[in-house]
Amino acid sequence: MLHDDRHRRYWRTNLRYLAILLTIWFAVSYGCGILLADRLDRIRVGGFRLGFWFAQQGSIYVFIALIFVYVRLMNRLDCRLEEGDR
Amino acid sequence: MTVQAWTFTLVGLSFALYIGVAIWSRALSTGEFYVAGGRVPPVLNGMATAADWMSAASFISMAGLISVMGRDGSVYLMGWTGGYVLLALLLAPYLRKFGKFTVPDFVGDRYYSRTARLVAVVCAVFVSFTYVAGQMRGVGIVFSRFLAVDVGHGVLIGMGIVFFYAVLGGMKGITYTQVAQYCVLIFAYLVPAIFISLLMTGHVIPQIGFGSTMADGSGTFLLDRLDGLGRELGFTQYTAGRKEMLDVLAITAALMVGTAGLPHVIVRFYTVPKVSAARSSAGWALVFIALLYTTAPAVAAFARTNLLETLTDVRYEEAPEWFRNWEATGLIRYEDANGDGRVQYRGPAAAEANEVTIDPDIMVLANPEIARLPNWVVGLVAAGGLAAALSTAAGLLLVISTSVAHDLLKRSLVPSITERGELLAARVAAGVAVVIAGYFGIHPPGFVAQVVALAFGLAAASFFPVIIMGIFSRRMNKEGAIAGMVVGICFTAAYIGYFKLLHPELNNAAHWWFGISPEGIGTLGMLLNFATATVVAAITPPPPPMIQALVEDIRLPGGAGEAHEISA
Numbered sequence: 112m113l114h115d116d117r118h119r120r121y122w123r124t125n126l127r128y129l130a131i132l133l134t135i136w137f138a139v140s141y142g143c144g145i146l147l148a149d150r151l152d153r154i155r156v157g158g159f160r161l162g163f164w165f166a167q168q169g170s171i172y173v174f175i176a177l178i179f180v181y182v183r184l185m186n187r188l189d190c191r192l193e194e195g196d197r
Numbered sequence: 198m199t200v201q202a203w204t205f206t207l208v209g210l211s212f213a214l215y216i217g218v219a220i221w222s223r224a225l226s227t228g229e230f231y232v233a234g235g236r237v238p239p240v241l242n243g244m245a246t247a248a249d250w251m252s253a254a255s256f257i258s259m260a261g262l263i264s265v266m267g268r269d270g271s272v273y274l275m276g277w278t279g280g281y282v283l284l285a286l287l288l289a290p291y292l293r294k295f296g297k298f299t300v301p302d303f304v305g306d307r308y309y310s311r312t313a314r315l316v317a318v319v320c321a322v323f324v325s326f327t328y329v330a331g332q333m334r335g336v337g338i339v340f341s342r343f344l345a346v347d348v349g350h351g352v353l354i355g356m357g358i359v360f361f362y363a364v365l366g367g368m369k370g371i372t373y374t375q376v377a378q379y380c381v382l383i384f385a386y387l388v389p390a391i392f393i394s395l396l397m398t399g400h401v402i403p404q405i406g407f408g409s410t411m412a413d414g415s416g417t418f419l420l421d422r423l424d425g426l427g428r429e430l431g432f433t434q435y436t437a438g439r440k441e442m443l444d445v446l447a448i449t450a451a452l453m454v455g456t457a458g459l460p461h462v463i464v465r466f467y468t469v470p471k472v473s474a475a476r477s478s479a480g481w482a483l484v485f486i487a488l489l490y491t492t493a494p495a496v497a498a499f500a501r502t503n504l505l506e507t508l509t510d511v512r513y514e515e516a517p518e519w520f521r522n523w524e525a526t527g528l529i530r531y532e533d534a535n536g537d538g539r540v541q542y543r544g545p546a547a548a549e550a551n552e553v554t555i556d557p558d559i560m561v562l563a564n565p566e567i568a569r570l571p572n573w574v575v576g577l578v579a580a581g582g583l584a585a586a587l588s589t590a591a592g593l594l595l596v597i598s599t600s601v602a603h604d605l606l607k608r609s610l611v612p613s614i615t616e617r618g619e620l621l622a623a624r625v626a627a628g629v630a631v632v633i634a635g636y637f638g639i640h641p642p643g644f645v646a647q648v649v650a651l652a653f654g655l656a657a658a659s660f661f662p663v664i665i666m667g668i669f670s671r672r673m674n675k676e677g678a679i680a681g682m683v684v685g686i687c688f689t690a691a692y693i694g695y696f697k698l699l700h701p702e703l704n705n706a707a708h709w710w711f712g713i714s715p716e717g718i719g720t721l722g723m724l725l726n727f728a729t730a731t732v733v734a735a736i737t738p739p740p741p742p743m744i745q746a747l748v749e750d751i752r753l754p755g756g757a758g759e760a761h762e763i764s765a
Contacts, residue, residue, distance in 0.1 A: 122752050129286055136282050140275045140453075145445050152436070158408040158418030163436045166271035167263075167494040168404060171278045171487050178285040178480035185290075186473055189754045 121192045128184050132177050139165060139173040203576030211381050211580045212358060215587070218377050219362030219370040227620050230367030231298040231599050235467065237372055239474040243481025245372045246465045248379035248584070249592035250277075250456075250482070251489060252328070253335025256382060256585035261560030264497035264504075267427075267435040271494075272445055276452025278483060278490050283457040283661075285479030289466040291668045291751045293475035298467060299596075300460045300660060301604040307667040309744055310675040311609060316682050318604045320659050321460040325593040325600075326634065327652040328461075332590035333638025338558075339582045349639045355587060356635040363591045363598075364627045371591045372468060378584040383488055385581025386561075390492045393499045393568045407495035423498055426505040431547025435501065441706065447717030454723055455653030458661035461592040464599070472754040500560045503567055508542040508553060516540055519566035528556040590634065598627035651693045654715070658685030658722030666730055671748045677734030685726030692718045 143151055148162030156164060198206075228235070237245070255277070263270030295303055300321055305314025333352050340351025362370045390403045398419055400406035410418050417425075423435045433439055440448075456462065465482075466475045507517055513533065520540075523529040531540060534550040543551040562582070565574040602623035607614050614622070659682050666673040666681075693715040696704040706712050713721060739745075 118749070118753060125752075132286060133282075136279065140279050140449065141446060144271060144275055145442060145449065148438075156408070158410065158420045160420075160436055163268060163271075163420075164408070166268065167274055168407075168491055170275050171491055174278055174282050175480065175483050175487055177282055178476070178483060181286055182473070182477045182480055185476060185754075189473060192753070193755065 117192065117195050121188060124188055125185070128181060128188075132181055135173065136177055140170045144170050198572060200572045200575045203573045204579045205576075207573070207576040207580040208583060211377075211584060214377050214381075215358065215362060215374045218374045219366045222370050222373045223366045227298075227603070227616055227623070229369045230620055230623055231467075231595075231603060233367075233369040233372045233468040235296070236470055237468045239469050239478035240481050241376050242372065242465060242469050242474075242478045243483075244379045244485050245375035246462065246478070246482035247485035247489075248375040248382065248588035249371075249465060250462055250486060250589070251382065251585055252589035253332055253339075253582060253586035255489065255493075256386065256582050257335060257339075257561050258558050260493040260496045260500065261557030263494055264501040264560055265557045267433070267501075268438040269440045269445070270497065271438075272440075272448045272452065274490055274494060276449045277456055278486060279449070279453040280456025281479055281483040281486070283453060284462070284466070285476055285483075287668070288457060288463065288664055289475040289479045290472045290754070292463060292664070293466050293469060294472050294751050294754065296467070298464075298603055299599050300463050300664070301600060302608070303667065304660075304663055304678070305604070305608065307744065307747065308663075308673075308675040308678045309740065310679065313663075313675055313679050313682070314604060314609060316679065316686075317660070317663075318600050318609075320655060320682075320686065321600050321604075322597055324459065324652045324656055325461060325596045326630075326637075329590050329593040329597070329630070329634040330637035332586045332593070333634050335586040336583060336590070337638055339562075339579055339586070352635050352638040355583070355590070355638075356631050359587055359590050359594065360628060360631045363594045363631070364624050367623070368464075368468060368595055371588075371595055374591070375588045378588040379485060382581040382584040382588075383485070385577045385584070386489050387492060388577060389565045389568065389570055389574055390496050390499075392570050392574070393503075393564060394495065396568055397499050397502065403492050403495035403499070407498055419498060419502060423502045423505070426502065426509075427544070430505060430509070430543050432544030433546075435498070441712050443712055444706075444709075444714050444717055447713045447720045449717075451657050451717045451719035451723075452653055454661045455657040455719055458656035458659070458664070459652075460600075460656075460660065461589075461596045463660070463664075464596060465592075496561065496564065500564055500567065504555075505542065507567070508540050510539050510541060512539055514538075517567070519563055522566065523559055523563055528559045530554040594627050594630050594634070597630040598623045601626035651690065651697075654689040654693055654719030654722060655686055657719030658689040658726055662723055662726040662730065666727070668748070668751060670734075671745050672734060672739055673730060674734050674737055674740040676737040677730040677732075680733040681726040681730030684729040685722045688725055689719055689722035692722075 143162065144166035148166060151162035151165065152160040154161040259273055262273065292303060297303060297306065301314050301317035304317040305311065333355060336355030337348035337351040340346045340354065341348045362374050366374070391401055394400050394403040394406035397412055398406035398409045399412040400409050407419065410416055411422055420436055427433065427435050438445065466478060469475050469478050520529060524531055531553050534552050540553060541549055541551065542553040543549055562578060565578055602619050606622055607619050662685065663678050663682055666678065696715045704715065
């Protein structure tokens with residue numbers, strides 16, 4: 112029973128990570144790149160309008176960061192689960 | 198050396214490399230043939246995934262498309278990269294844990310149903326064929342353009358190469374050749390991009406040059422110059438969008454979800470040793486893809502600025518050499534409408550008539566000539582374009598052959614088939630698929646370009662929801678999954694078929710549902726799939742306890758190592 116409990120906790124933590132990371136994923140691409148792009152375009156960074164930069168550059172960099180953050184979080188979580196299983 | 202001599206040398210060398218790698222890494226068992234024995238290190242698998250994913254369309258067409266579409270081209274940039282986040286977070290680790298060979302394998306086992314497996318096989322084969330025909334065409338075009346071979350012979354040569362290493366090496370051979378192909382294609386893409394960035398903005402890194410001031414001492418930002426030129430010549434402003442926001446959202450979502458649902462991409466994550474490797478491998482794949490995908494919009498802006506500046510009211514005789522070179526291929530057309538002997542390239546809002554038509558496909562290929570780069574760079578770009586097309590074609594052919602040999606023969610029709618028999622069947626199927634794909638490459642049906650939208654739409658409306666629900670819902674049963682897939686596929690196929698094939702004349706915003714174009718309709722298909730499956734599952738019996746235990750097991754990372762040994 113204790114065993115199952117830990118597994119359930121593992122899964123719930125995983126779902127929480129997913130919810131947070133996918134919210135960011137949505138916010139940078141659909142949010143900054145499309146929905147709020149016109150508003151962000153008024154801000155300029157160098158030659159870029161910010162909304163345009165998010166749509167053609169920024170969102171992609173954030174995507175990469177998100178995956179590696181998830182990899183690290185999950186490696187840690189996997190480790191803890193394994194230790195508990197032993 | 199001339200351009201042609203350089204091209205022959207570089208293309209020849211790269212082909213020799215691929216064949217060498219294929220011989221060194223040929224497959225001896227079905228496990229090696231289908232998933233490279235599940236022993237590919239994550240970084241290399243990421244590189245192979247990147248080459249697998251980036252097709253002739255990414256390498257040749259994308260920058261050109263963006264330079265014509267401007268802001269609206271972002272749908273491709275975000276759509277074709279954002280899907281990897283979904284893959285890494287929602288699909289790859291669980292499918293790796295599940296640890297079989299194909300997507301239909303997962304669908305068939307998770308939904309304990311042969312019907313579900315067959316629906317998935319048909320989808321996988323259809324999606325892959327649509328794609329592969331386009332790749333073969335790309336191979337033919339590069340050959341005809343740079344090596345003065347006609348398109349038909351070009352396709353035949355390409356078929357021969359792919360046949361050799363896909364049939365011999367299976368997934369193992371393909372994976373390691375794809376690593377080599379990635380190196381060739383990214384080098385070929387970055388070299389001209391860096392040269393052009395230096396030339397126009399003085400920055401080595403194109404992604405920075407993209408947002409910097411021009412190198413001509415004027416102090417204006419490149420993007421401002423581009424917007425200004427566009428306005429002057431009657432084009433819409435480069436950094437502003439034209440498409441409706443809802444449509445942009447739908448297209449981006451369909452491409453993202455479609456990417457995550459493409460069988461030749463998913464299958465790559467079966468090849469790594471364990472669950473954590475599947476996650477990081479998706480991350481590496483995106484790093485390698487992003488290298489090209491963040492360079493592409495910079496190249497697009499440079500090329501567009503260059504083009505508008507060089508073609509503004511220049512006398513035809515004084516037009517740069519590349520203009521006439523490409524005019525000879527028919528991809529640039531010039532008609533002196535007002536008879537003044539000058540070239541006027543104008544947008545739809547300009548007062549004067551436009552005299553130039555440019556095929557967006559030439560942007561990347563012509564870039565080295567436009568920026569007057571040395572001949573070897575032109576040859577390199579040809580080798581890169583071929584690497585992109587061949588690597589994608591090989592990955593797709595493998596999906597087709599696996600689907601036929603494994604999902605159709607072994608798991609559905611002739612379960613008694615021996616390991617050797619299955620391997621032979623996989624090789625024969627790969628061979629037949631190469632020939633069919635080659636035929637479509639030489640005689641392209643008019644709708645190849647149209648059906649690519651269908652491939653993404655179908656992947657989005659079928660595989661993605663069915664796999665997600667298979668992992669994240671214990672309650673989802675076969676009735677729900679099959680109903681969802683059928684509704685998603687039929688709706689998406691019907692919508693795209695109606696506007697793209699039956700009534701292309703009605704294909705405009707006034708007739709679309711909710712203003713969503715056929716390119717974006719996969720998103721709606723996906724939502725319908727989710728909704729149908731949920732409703733049907735709620736009123737039919739839950740899956741057997743064995744399946745619920747399977748779902749529990751998939752969610753935990755441990756013990757994925759043995760899966761291949763048992764089934765191989």
